[in-house]
Amino acid sequence: MKYIKLVIKIADKYQESLIAELFDMDFDGFEQRESSIIAYIAKKNFGINDRERVDQLLGAYPGNGYIETEEIVADQNWNEQWEQTVKAQEIGSFFVKPTWSQATVPDDKILLEIDPKMSFGTGYHETTRLMLKALPDLLDGDDTVIDAGTGTGILSIAAIKLGAKEVLAFDINEWSITNTHENILLNGINDSITVKQGSTEVITEGTRVDLVLVNIEKNVILTLLEDLVVALKKEGQLLLSGLLETDLPQMKEELKDRFEIVEVYQENEWIAIQAKKIN
Template sequence: MTYIKLVIVIADEYQESLIAELNEMNFDGFQQLENKLVSYIMKENFDIDDREHIDQLLAGFPGECFIETEEIVAEQNWNEQWEQTIKAQEIGRFFVKPTWSEANVPEERILLEIDPKMSFGTGYHETTRLILKLLPDVVEEGDQVIDAGTGTGILSIAAIKLGAQQAFAFDIDEWSIENTRENILLNGVNEQITVKEGSAEVIPDALKADLLLANIERNTILELLPVFMKSTKKGGNIILSGLLETDEADVIDELTPMADIVTVKQENEWIAIHAQVVR
């Protein structure tokens, strides 16, 4: 089988967003390097229109982003190559590691075993780290949690391990649903997390969360915010991320009629907003 290999110059902080776009274009292998993303697609699934579409996507990211090289390669074990780039790490009270890592869990750290199908929700992106660092001060024993855009399920799993009773996780991507189900089994929390494919319409009408988590992106968050508020109890907590610092004012403007801002945390140019529902 023949593949096209693209090496794309793009800053680390924008790679996950680009991977999401390329995934929709049937790319099925990725390797993240420093300021470069190596991506693979079957030759028969790639044409000049796809190449032009990627150029248009890259033009929308800050800085200089471009396809550095394009070449034809034989089929390889993309997952094996990519797995070598995923390392265990401490994030706040958590220790996030893939099952193939032999790293020991540091004392007093909560283990999150995450085997990602794609490089989302591994804990490497700032937005994931920001939420994981906020969770221990927000999750209360017995909480009901909604996890919007669950990715690998890492945030739902973390909330349950902090004492939440149940989590409802959803995502529009089929691969995400499969991966989340695998990861909740790995972590022994499959009885406490419900996973559904779809957007906010799959949230049960009767569900009122104590905590809602949304690590998505600005436009989707703004579109779904009324549903998020409806699905969260008065006095409940909402943590929003997937946001750049330039998004802060717009999101807070939409939040403040319905919620009090508790804190805004930042890592590099990414932010997470913690708010408490007042309406």
């Protein structure tokens, strides 16, 4: 079968979002590189209208562009190639691994079995690591949690394994909902997590939770923040990521009247903000 290979220049912080959109267009292979994505699609699935659609998608992201487009003849197992890039790793209190990994789980780590879709990218981002590292200190037994923009469901699953009573996980992307359900089943905790497709409108009126987790791009956080604040108990904890170090001043300004900043975590240029609701 003939494939079209697109090499797209795009900043790292936008790659996960673009991959999700390309996946919905029937692209079925991805490689993430520094400041670029390589995307593959069967030639029969990529007509003129599809190329125009990709152009429209790229127009929503700053600093994007094609590096090259190439037609290739391929007889490859894209899933197998992609799986080779997803490795088991220790992240704070957790040992995160895909089901195809034969890695041994350390005795002192909590196992999270996560099989991410190709639409979620090929590795665990700094922001995910920051959230996982901070999470154990934020949860007490029987806490209730909202996981906004759940992705693979990894944070919801981690929260339950740390003792949370229940989690509401939501995401606007259909692939995320499917993948989250799959990963919940892999970890044997399907009775404790409610998964809904949508945004903050899926939060039942009157809901008040102990912890809100948000790992989404800054501008999306800002659109959801008011609804999430309403759903958080007084003195409840908010853990935000998907943020760059340069986003910190604006986020502090947004939070200052209703939250006390407890901690700012950082890995490379990425940060996570832990804040306690005071009003």
